[in-house]
Amino acid sequence: MREEGAAPLVAPEGETPIVVLVRPQLPENIGTTARAMANGGLFHLRLVAPREGWPKERAWAAASGADRILDAATVHASVDDAIADCHRVLATCPRPRHVIMPVMTARAAATELRSLRERNLRTALLFGPERAGLEAEDLARADTLVRYPLNPEFSSLNLAQAVMVLAYEWWVAADGTPPVRLQTHKTEVATRGSLENFMGHLVAELDACGFLRNEAKRPGMVRNLRHWFTRGEVTEQELRTLHGVVAELSRGRMRHGRPEPEAPRTPDDD
Incomplete structure (x- = not known):
């Protein structure tokens, strides 16, 4: 076990x-695959006849802390042995093969x-x-083929990338993150009351400096400003x-001898 710097990865209850x-x-590709798996919440790795044997320190070096996935990985002599306890088997293959089976995108899978x-x-x-993908005999062990709808002119992925696509889709299929949100750090979205308070402050200053002097156009100009902020x-x-900007503009006008309007209360006055 290589615990120093390793992520505390623990598989959830139930089957994944x-x-x-x-x-x-x-x-190295096994290590980066473990890293991709950890990103997408996949924790169980099985290796069928790895070319250089197992374990290899270079895999842990490439895993960026996904050590526990590598520690728990098992080695199998054949695909049949690796999937013997499984109920369903999906196979990824970028190239057409002479097989007849359902084909799914990564999202559908x-x-x-x-x-x-x-x-x-x-x-x-x-x-x-990595070089050629699954052979026909490997695909014959699967019940579903997964193909990624990528650029048909260039759909080459390395091993970890291929795993990452499916791991990502697996994760987001159950993820509740809103598709769009506003990051506000330590503040909050302003209420309509706060916006109206600011608009009162702004319009008062604009009246005082003469910007809204055209009475016919004044209502439309104020509406445009309100739409901008809302x-x-x-x-x-x-x-x-x-509020600080408007207040400073007001002070600048006073320094030039123009009158100060009566501004509404700001949040800092409370």
Whole structure:
């Protein structure tokens, strides 16, 4: 076990897909595969006849802390041995093969894998050697083919990238992260009351300096300003900054002998 610098990776309860690397060629690729698996919440790795044997320190060096996945990896002499305890087997293959079986995208496969997990069925994902991918005999052990809809003019992926695509889809299939959000750090999105308070402050200053002197156009100009600030999610911190800007412009006008309007209360007055 190589615990120093290793991530505290613990597989969740229940079945999660098993990544099976068939005849992987380089230990470094096994290590980067473990790193990709950890990113996507996959924890079980099986190796079928790795070319350079197992274990190899170079794999741990390339895993960036995903040591526990490598520590728990098992070695098998054949695909049949690696998948003997599995209920469903999905195989990834970038090139057309002379097989007849269902074909899924990575996204559809992830949805299917989640459904199988709910039924407590054990699944395996076969990935072939780096140079040529899975052979026909390997594919014959699978019930579903997974193909990635990539650029048809260039769809070459290294082993870890291929695993990462499916690991990512597996993770997001159950992830609740909103597709769009505003990062506000230590502040919050401003309320409509705060926005109206600022608008009162701003309009008072614009009236005092003469910017809104055209009475016919004044309502439309004020509406345009209001739309500008309400269209996005202005934060409380940004409003405090804008209050300061308007107040400073007011002080600058006073230094030139223009009158000071009666400004509304700002949040800092409370």
